[in-house]
Each structure stands twice: as C-alpha cells, then as structure tokens.
Amino acid sequence: MNNQGKNNTSVNFSLRLLEIMKRRDLTQKDLATLTDLSQGAVSKYLRGVSLPKSLELYKMSKILGVPMEWLMGDDEPLCxxxxxxxxxxxxxxxxxxxxxxxxxxxxxxxxxxxx
Structure with missing residues (x-):
C-alpha cells in the first residue's frame, strides 16, 4: 500500500473509531481500559497517526460491537x-x-x- 492509501486508511479508521465511540459514549480512557491498550495508542488511532495491529483491531471491534472491516473503512454501512x-x-x-x-x-x- 502506498503512503496515500495508508493515509486514507488511517483517516477512515480514525473517523469510524470516533463515530462509534461517540455512539457508545466512550472516552479515550474508557476504550483504552476496556481493550488493555494505552491511552496514547488510542489517541494516535483517533488522530490518524497510526493504525492498530490485528489483535488490537479485533479487541476494539469486539468491545465496540462493530465488524473489523467497518472500522477499517469498508464501504458497507454500519447496520x-x-x-x-x-x-x-x-x-x-x-x-x-x-x-x-x-x-x-x-x-x-x-x-x-x-x-
């Protein structure tokens, strides 16, 4: 994946993560605690600075109740x-x-x- 594609994926991920966190009324600290991630890592994801590793993505999708594919920007609308x-x-x-x-x-x- 080129840098442009990676940047778009990071932006899509951060927007989706922020959207679902708002729906679930979760703070960065809440998500970090529930997923055993650092608050700094969650902050980086929300700012689009980095993407989570597979296991982190899995944990977040389970905690947030959304498919991993949706979090990563899949075009399928959230049910x-x-x-x-x-x-x-x-x-x-x-x-x-x-x-x-x-x-x-x-x-x-x-x-x-x-x-």
Missing part, C-alpha cells in the same frame, strides 16, 4: 442493529454461565451423594 450486539453478547454469555452452573451443581450433587 442499525449494531447496538443489539451487547444484547446478543449478554444472551450468549448467560447461556455459557447457565451451563457452567448446571455442571457445577451436577458435580456438587455427585460429591454429596457419595458421602
């Missing part, structure tokens, strides 16, 4: 249902938690019946 991401994530995590609780209850029952 209006993007705000439902957290609801779906909560449902998925609750199902995992319910399964873990059920497994623990079964193990506990097994242990108490052996006495």
């Amino acid at each position: 209006e249902n993007a705000d439902d991401y957290w609801h779906q994530e909560a449902i998925r995590l609750k199902a995992k938690l319910d399964m873990a609780v059920s497994t623990l209850q079964g193990a506990l029952q097994s242990l108490t019946s052996q006495k």
Whole structure:
C-alpha cells in the first residue's frame, strides 16, 4: 500500500473509531481500559497517526460491537442493529454461565451423594 492509501486508511479508521465511540459514549480512557491498550495508542488511532495491529483491531471491534472491516473503512454501512450486539453478547454469555452452573451443581450433587 502506498503512503496515500495508508493515509486514507488511517483517516477512515480514525473517523469510524470516533463515530462509534461517540455512539457508545466512550472516552479515550474508557476504550483504552476496556481493550488493555494505552491511552496514547488510542489517541494516535483517533488522530490518524497510526493504525492498530490485528489483535488490537479485533479487541476494539469486539468491545465496540462493530465488524473489523467497518472500522477499517469498508464501504458497507454500519447496520442499525449494531447496538443489539451487547444484547446478543449478554444472551450468549448467560447461556455459557447457565451451563457452567448446571455442571457445577451436577458435580456438587455427585460429591454429596457419595458421602
């Protein structure tokens, strides 16, 4: 990618990151804390100075509930249902938690019946 393309990607990324952070009412510090990034790194991304590494991009997309491709400037508009991401994530995590609780209850029952 030439410098012009890299600059355009950085600008697109910074604009998209800023847009979704505003939608989620997150500050630079909030995003840094949630993603285990430094606030300085988040600041550089927002200013279009640099682009995140793959793992950082992945973490941000998961935390913000948007596809990585969208953050990087993909022409596909952000789905209006993007705000439902957290609801779906909560449902998925609750199902995992319910399964873990059920497994623990079964193990506990097994242990108490052996006495």
